[in-house]
Amino acid sequence: MRSLGQTLKDSRELMSLTLRQVEEATGISNAYLSQLENNKIKKPSANILYKLASIYNVELNNLLAAAGIIQESQDAKNKLFNNAALSAQQLSAEEERALLTYLKVLRQQNG
Amino acid sequence: MRSLGQTLKDSRELMSLTLRQVEEATGISNAYLSQLENNKIKKPSANILYKLASIYNVELNNLLAAAGIIQESQDAKNKLFNNAALSAQQLSAEEERALLTYLKVLRQQNG
């Protein structure tokens, strides 16, 4: 798996940007950018990753995957798995009623 | 917009978990979880957010949005599908995932 540093460096070079140009655009110091590209930073903030994903026009998920935080295309797999999993459940009447109540709460919270 | 802290607290209470249970499950100290829920932390690492999204069965994007890092996307809400067990409902992928987890908790509590 391509490291986060390599991914960032490749992205930057692809756009022919210097560290100081990226600093100018994102507010992230060139010193820190260098450390990121050389894998000196283990757990950057989501904030930093988002800014870099934006300027390099890559998906945030790509950077999260490169940083080893999520599995690549994990979302799709999880959705399929969960769909199948819930469909396969044999629900008692009581369980189904509980789930429907819970769903109501859920939707009330999320809008 | 609901704050990250409120989002995390709601999610945890919805599953009837204590701070120490979440600590046990994620490795994140209960003290830090408390600070997160009370909005004392401005820029948590992507790692932390991912772990919490996983245990609470919410989309990482939801937490990122609550943290003000990204804009909330409508995509997840628009993805609908039919489910056999709750045939009357049109569940989003996220909702079904939440229901599945809730069902696990339910069955664990009742034996």
Added chain:
DNA sequence: GGAAATTGCTAAATAAAACAAGCTTTTCTA
């Protein structure tokens, strides 16, 4: 009722991220 857990929380300590200054190397140009 009261000891004993259990809960959420805070302050202090530690670890790590992120920045500022400046050094080294490469690139450009006269």
Added chain:
DNA sequence: TAGAAAAGCTTGTTTTATTTAGCAATTTCC
């Protein structure tokens, strides 16, 4: 080719995240 300018990088410092230890308020259990 020298020397300036721009490049990436390193070191040291500041800031912030994260943990440890432990308190005060419930809750549980005898």
